[in-house]
Every structure is written in C-alpha cells, then in structure tokens.
Amino acid sequence: MHILKIVLEIIVVIASILLTLLILMHKGKGGGLSDMFGGGLTQNAGTSGVAEKNLNRWTIFIALVWVAIITALGLMTKFNLV
Numbered sequence: 001m002h003i004l005k006i007v008l009e010i011i012v013v014i015a016s017i018l019l020t021l022l023i024l025m026h027k028g029k030g031g032g033l034s035d036m037f038g039g040g041l042t043q044n045a046g047t048s049g050v051a052e053k054n055l056n057r058w059t060i061f062i063a064l065v066w067v068a069i070i071t072a073l074g075l076m077t078k079f080n081l082v
Helices: 002-025 050-078
Strands: none
Touching: 002 050
C-alpha cells in the first residue's frame, strides 16, 4: 500500500501541473484581469471553437481525476491504510 500512495501522490502532482496549464490556456471571458492586459480586444470572437471545447473537456477530465485521487488519498490516510 505504501507504493500505491507514492504512485497516487506522483499522479496528483502531474495532474496539478496539467490542470494549472490547461486553465491558463483558456480564453478570457472578459470582466477580469484579462481585460486589463488587452484581452478585451477579442470580445467579438466570442464563439467557442472545437479547440476551446476540447480544452474544456480535458480540463474537466483532469479535474475529476485530481479530485478522485485526492479523495482516495484522504480515505487511505483516515483509515490508516498507508
């Protein structure tokens, strides 16, 4: 079980880095910091393309994996399985 915990922790670190990168790749929706830095110029290109939809899907998938592994690690710790 100790090896499983180490593997899950490594996956959490990788998923955290991927999730951060995926979130940063999203197009700004306006009204936030992206407008401060010139993000408001692309407002008329508001339609979401295939790449944006796929980026959304990957972000949700990685987030669900991250939550599941965090939950599993928490349960393993709570029930002293490690």
